[in-house]
Amino acid sequence: MSGFAALLARDLRLAWRRPGDIAVVLAFFVVATVLFPLGIGPQANLLARIAAGVLWSTALFASMLSLDRLFAADYEDGALDLLLLAPWPLELAALAKCTAHWIVTGLPLAVLAPVLGIAFGLDGPPLLALAATLLIGTPTLSLVGGLAAALTLGARRGGALLALLALPLCVPTLIFGAAAIESLTSGEDLGAHLAILAALALVSLATTPWAMAAALRQAGE
Amino acid sequence: MADLHFLANPARFRRFSQRVLPGLTLATVLCLAVGLYLALVQSPPDYQQGETVRIMFVHVPSAWLAMAGYGMLAALGASLLVWRHPLAALMARAAAPVGACFALVCLLTGSLWGRPMWGTWWVWDARLTSMLLLFFLYLGHIALSRAYDESERGDRAAAILSLIGVINLPIIKFSVDWWNTLHQPASVAKLGGPAIHPTILIPLLWMAVSFLLLFVLLVLVRTETEIDRRRLEIAEQGA
Numbered sequence: 469m470s471g472f473a474a475l476l477a478r479d480l481r482l483a484w485r486r487p488g489d490i491a492v493v494l495a496f497f498v499v500a501t502v503l504f505p506l507g508i509g510p511q512a513n514l515l516a517r518i519a520a521g522v523l524w525s526t527a528l529f530a531s532m533l534s535l536d537r538l539f540a541a542d543y544e545d546g547a548l549d550l551l552l553l554a555p556w557p558l559e560l561a562a563l564a565k566c567t568a569h570w571i572v573t574g575l576p577l578a579v580l581a582p583v584l585g586i587a588f589g590l591d592g593p594p595l596l597a598l599a600a601t602l603l604i605g606t607p608t609l610s611l612v613g614g615l616a617a618a619l620t621l622g623a624r625r626g627g628a629l630l631a632l633l634a635l636p637l638c639v640p641t642l643i644f645g646a647a648a649i650e651s652l653t654s655g656e657d658l659g660a661h662l663a664i665l666a667a668l669a670l671v672s673l674a675t676t677p678w679a680m681a682a683a684l685r686q687a688g689e
Numbered sequence: 690m691a692d693l694h695f696l697a698n699p700a701r702f703r704r705f706s707q708r709v710l711p712g713l714t715l716a717t718v719l720c721l722a723v724g725l726y727l728a729l730v731q732s733p734p735d736y737q738q739g740e741t742v743r744i745m746f747v748h749v750p751s752a753w754l755a756m757a758g759y760g761m762l763a764a765l766g767a768s769l770l771v772w773r774h775p776l777a778a779l780m781a782r783a784a785a786p787v788g789a790c791f792a793l794v795c796l797l798t799g800s801l802w803g804r805p806m807w808g809t810w811w812v813w814d815a816r817l818t819s820m821l822l823l824f825f826l827y828l829g830h831i832a833l834s835r836a837y838d839e840s841e842r843g844d845r846a847a848a849i850l851s852l853i854g855v856i857n858l859p860i861i862k863f864s865v866d867w868w869n870t871l872h873q874p875a876s877v878a879k880l881g882g883p884a885i886h887p888t889i890l891i892p893l894l895w896m897a898v899s900f901l902l903l904f905v906l907l908v909l910v911r912t913e914t915e916i917d918r919r920r921l922e923i924a925e926q927g928a
Contacts, residue, residue, distance in 0.1 A: 615853065619846045623836035632832055633850060636825040639818075679849050682770070686845045 471556040472564045479568035489534070490572050494580060497530040501584050512589045519588035520598060520649035524642050527577045527602060528609060532634060534573050535613040536620070536627045538565060543621050543687065552688045562680035563673075566607075566614040574606030594649050597658060601645040604665040608641045609634075611672040618683035641668050697776050699916045706909045713909070717902040724895035732892045741805050746893055748798040750900035751791045752820070756858055758788025758904065759823060762830060763855035766848030776912070778844035779919065781851070782834055783911035787904060789827035796820060807871055815864035816872035823861060826854040840922065 483490060504522045505515055542548040551561045581602050582595040590598065616634035620626045648661030696702045728746035735742035762781055769777040799817070800810045811817065834840075834847035865874045885893075 619833060619850055620836065622842070623833070623846075624838070625836060629829075629832055629836055632825070633829045636822045636829065637853065639822060675853070679853055683846060683849050686842060686849075689842075 471554065472560045475551075475561055475564040476568050479565060480571060483568065483572040489537075490576065493530050493534040493573055494576055496533055497526055497577060497580065498584065500526040500529060502587075505588070516589040519585055519590050520594075520601075521646040522588070523581050523584060523598060524602075524605075524646045527581060527606070528635070528638055528642060529631075530577060531569075531573050531606065531609045531613055532631045535569065535610075535617045535634070536630050538569055538614055538617040539621050539684065539687075540617075540626070548684065549688060552685065558681040558684055559677040562614065562618065562684060563677045566610045566676075566680075569614065570607050570610040574602070574610055578602035578606060590649075594652055597649050597652055600662060601648045601665060604662055604669060605641045605645040608665075608669045608672045609638055611669075611676040612637045615676045615680050615683065618680045618687070621683070621687040641665065644668070697774050699776055699779070699919075702776055703913060703916060706913055710906070710909060713902065713906050717899060717906050720895065720899035720902055724892060724899045727892035727895055732888055735889075738806060741802060742889070744798050744802040745889075746896045748795060748802060749893060750897040751795040751798065753897060754900050754904050755788055755792035755795050755820075755823060755827075756861060757901075758784060758791060759826065759851070759855065760858060762788065762851040766851035769844060769848045770852075778841070778848070779915040780908065780912045781830075781847065782844065783915050784908045785827055785830045785834065785847075787907045787911065789824060789831060791900075791904070792820065792824040792827055796824060812871050814871050815868040816861065819857060819861040819864050823857055826850075826857060830854070840919070 501523060504518070508514065508518070539548065542551065551558060554561070578599055582590075582599045585595050585598050613630070613634045616630045616637075619633060620630045623629055644661050644664045648658055648665065651658050651661055696705060724746070729743055732743070732746075734740050761784055765774075765777040765781040765784070768774040769781065796817075799820075803812070804810050830847050830850055833850055834843040837843040837846070865872055
C-alpha cells in the first residue's frame with residue numbers, strides 16, 4: 469500500500485508542477501460545452517433539456533483528451549520498466565495512476581460542470597444532481613480510459629485509437645449519468661440512477677486494474 | 690483440447706484447412722442456394738408484414754453470427770493470453786473483419802426492415818444501441834490489432850480488449866428483456882419452443898446454417914492469408 473501512496477503522491481506532484489496540462493483539459497471542456505448554445509441557439513427550455521447530455525458528453529471527451537499521456541511519459545522515460553520490476557503488484561500501480569488522473573481531471577470536471585450548467589439554465593436540484601453524477605461516474609471514465617491508454621501504449625495514432633476503444637465502453641456511464649438528471653423532471657428515482665452509476669464504477673474498479681496490468685506487461689516486453 | 694493443440698502448428702493447420710476447404714466451399718454454396726430458395730421463394734409472406742418479412746432471413750442469422758463471432762474473438766483472445774496459442778492470434782486477426790461485416794449487415798438490414806415496419810430507419814433503443822456498440826468494439830479490435838509495428842503486440846492488446854468487450858454480449862442478448870424496446874423479444878431460442886411457425890423457422894435455420902458455414906469458410910481462408918502474411922514479414926525481417 470505504501471507503493472500505491474508513493475506513486476499517487478508522485479503523479480499528483482507531477483501534475484501540480486505542470487498545472488497547464490490540467491488547465492488545457494478544463495479549457496477544452498468549457499469551450500466545447502459553450503459551442504452547443506452557440507450552435508443550437510439560445511432557446512432556454514431546449515438548452516435546459518439537453519444540458520445533462522451535453523455536459524456529460526463533453527466531460528467524456530475532455531477526460532479522453534487527457535488520457536493519452538497517462539502511461540506514455542512513464543513508458544518513454546523508463547519509469548514503467550521500474551514499475552514492472554517493483555516488488556508490489558502492477559495492478560496497484562495502474563490503479564494509483566488512474567486515481568491520480570481522476571483527482572486531477574474527474575474531480576475538477578465535476579466541480580466545473582455545475583457552473584456551466586447555470587449557463588444552460590439549470591438550477592437548484594439538477595445542478596446538484598449533475599455534480600453528484602459526475603463525481604460518481606468519472607472514476608469509471610478514468611479506469612476504462614486508463615485501460616485504453618495502456619492498450620494503445622506505443623501504438624501508431626494512439627490518441628484517436630484510445631478514444632475509439634474507450635468511448636464505446638463508456639456509453640453505459642454516459643446513458644445513466646445523463647438520465648439521472650432527467651429523472652428529476654420525469655419523477656423517477658434519482659437514487660436508482662446514482663446506484664447504477666456506482667455499480668458501473670465498482671465493476672470497472674474490479675476488472676480494469678487486471679486488464680491494465682496485463683496490457684502494461686505486454687507493452688514492457 | 691488435444692485437437693486444438695494439434696492445430697496450433699500453422700503448417701499443420703494449413704494442411705488441415707486445404708483438405709477441408711473444397712468440401713466446405715461446396716457445402717456453403719449448396720446450403721446458401723437451398724436456404725435462399727426456401728427463404729425468398731418457398732416461404733409464405735407474413736400476414737401482417739407481407740414480403741418485407743424476408744429481410745429477417747438475412748437479418749437474424751447475421752445478428753447471431755456477429756455475436757458468435759465476438760464470442761469466438763474472446764475465446765481466441767483467452768487462448769492467446771493463456772496458452773500463447775500461435776494460431777489464435779492469426780485467426781482473431783482473420784475473424785474480426787468478418788464479424789464486423791456481419792454486424793454491419795445486421796444493422797443495415799435491420800434499418801431497411803425498420804423503415805416499413807416501425808416507420809423509422811433507426812431508434813435509440815437498447816437492442817439497436819448495444820448492437821451498434823458491438824460493431825464499434827469490432828472496429829476497435831481491428832484498429833488495435835493493426836496499430837503496432839510489431840504484430841505480436843497488437844495481437845495481445847486486441848486479445849485483452851476482446852475479453853473486456855465480451856461483457857457486451859449478454860447485454861445485447863438480454864436487452865430486449867431488461868428494457869422496454871421497440872425490437873421484438875427472442876422468438877426462436879426460448880423456453881417452451883420457438884414462437885414462430887415452421888414455414889418460417891425452417892428457412893431461417895437453413896439460412897443460419899449457411900451463414901455459419903460462410904463464416905467458417907471466410908475465417909479459414911483469411912487465416913491462411915494471415916499465415917502467409919506473417920511468413921512474409923518474418924522473411925523480410927530476416928533479409
